[in-house]
Amino acid sequence: MRLFKKDKTKSRVGEAGEGLARDFLVGKGMKILAENYRTRWGELDLVARDGNTLVFVEVKTRTQKRFGSPLEAVTPDKQRRITRMAQTYLLEKGLGDVAARFDVIGIDLTGGAPRIDWIPNAFGGL
Amino acid sequence: MTAASLHPLFPTLFREEKEAAASHSPTFRIETTLHASYGFDRIAGIDEAGRGPLAGPVVAAAVILPLGEDFPGIDDSKRLSAAARERLFAVIQARALGVGMGIVGPEEIDTLNIRRAALLAMKKAVQALPEPPDFCLVDGRDEIPVAIPQGPLIKGDQRSLSIAAASIVAKVTRDRIMRAYHERYPVYGFDRNMGYGTRQHREALKRFGPTPIHRRSFRGVLQP
Numbered sequence: 001m002r003l004f005k006k007d008k009t010k011s012r013v014g015e016a017g018e019g020l021a022r023d024f025l026v027g028k029g030m031k032i033l034a035e036n037y038r039t040r041w042g043e044l045d046l047v048a049r050d051g052n053t054l055v056f057v058e059v060k061t062r063t064q065k066r067f068g069s070p071l072e073a074v075t076p077d078k079q080r081r082i083t084r085m086a087q088t089y090l091l092e093k094g095l096g097d098v099a100a101r102f103d104v105i106g107i108d109l110t111g112g113a114p115r116i117d118w119i120p121n122a123f124g125g126l
Numbered sequence: 127m128t129a130a131s132l133h134p135l136f137p138t139l140f141r142e143e144k145e146a147a148a149s150h151s152p153t154f155r156i157e158t159t160l161h162a163s164y165g166f167d168r169i170a171g172i173d174e175a176g177r178g179p180l181a182g183p184v185v186a187a188a189v190i191l192p193l194g195e196d197f198p199g200i201d202d203s204k205r206l207s208a209a210a211r212e213r214l215f216a217v218i219q220a221r222a223l224g225v226g227m228g229i230v231g232p233e234e235i236d237t238l239n240i241r242r243a244a245l246l247a248m249k250k251a252v253q254a255l256p257e258p259p260d261f262c263l264v265d266g267r268d269e270i271p272v273a274i275p276q277g278p279l280i281k282g283d284q285r286s287l288s289i290a291a292a293s294i295v296a297k298v299t300r301d302r303i304m305r306a307y308h309e310r311y312p313v314y315g316f317d318r319n320m321g322y323g324t325r326q327h328r329e330a331l332k333r334f335g336p337t338p339i340h341r342r343s344f345r346g347v348l349q350p
Contacts, residue, residue: 022163022164023163025165026162031166031260031275032163032164032165048165094273
């Protein structure tokens with residue numbers, strides 16, 4: 001039984017970024033419930049629990065100098081897709097009425113030490 | 127509710143150990159990883175005793191141990207003497223952060239089938255914990271129907287101290303129950319065979335027939 005299949009196409013950079021994001025969230029006292037959770041709409045990068053709130057996290061890793069916030073990389077269309085994946089997660093876990101929010105984490109690998117940009121409640125609710 | 131909360135990371139996370147596992151004593155390694163990398167801090171080990179016997183309940187235990195403390199001697203219940211199990215049972219009861227028991231009797235085993243009965247017992251054990259765990263490490267390959275993140279661990283009783291502790295609590299409790307049943311139904315030798323199908327037990331079944339605590343759906347209980 002393997003519910004979790006690693007996405008072969010996912011880049012190593014992305015994986016490194018998600019690892020950093022995961023450690024960052026654990027450091028904030030959150031519990032990681034799932035990583036690369038697959039749905040038919042795509043993958044949820046991280047699902048965490050912050051107290052009693054379920055948190056769906058999109059991780060954006062950047063290796064090239066660009067301008068703008070990581071949030072800009074999560075287009076409205078991507079936001080809709082993440083929302084749909086979150087609904088799928090809730091359904092599959094049999095979770096009905098839980099508080100949930102969407103966070104975006106930007107990981108900047110262009111400098112020496114990685115810079116982590118955390119945007120809690122980055123976009124609209126379910 | 128569909129597939130509960132199997133931790134999606136789990137199968138890949140600990141696969142590499144599977145082969146090496148059998149010869150080693152259980153440790154907190156997996157629990158420590160779950161704590162350090164994923165933030166869980168109330169991790170319950172869950173195991174059950176009594177899938178095989180022809181009589182008596184299936185008994186499950188859920189145990190939350192304080193990680194990092196030393197628990198010398200705790201091992202898979204099948205690798206310990208009865209005396210060692212009794213001693214460690216007392217240690218676990220005294221030092222665990224929480225212990226929960228789940229018992230499913232022979233009638234339910236007959237209606238559900240033993241596999242589902244065992245899963246139900248494990249679910250009850252989790253629900254019987256004084257405070258819910260945030261992660262369940264479950265011996266075997268099945269997931270239990272609770273909405274808590276969980277990971278199945280094949281040969282878990284030989285790999286995880288929490289599961290090994292649960293295996294001891296389940297086994298000791300079940301043996302006590304069977305010894306009590308021996309008082310009521312003395313001819314089957316439940317004090318020694320614990321309901322398992324030894325020759326003496328099968329012969330008693332042949333002569334005296336099944337008791338109410340026999341699993342009638344098991345082969346050899348009702349005579350053909």
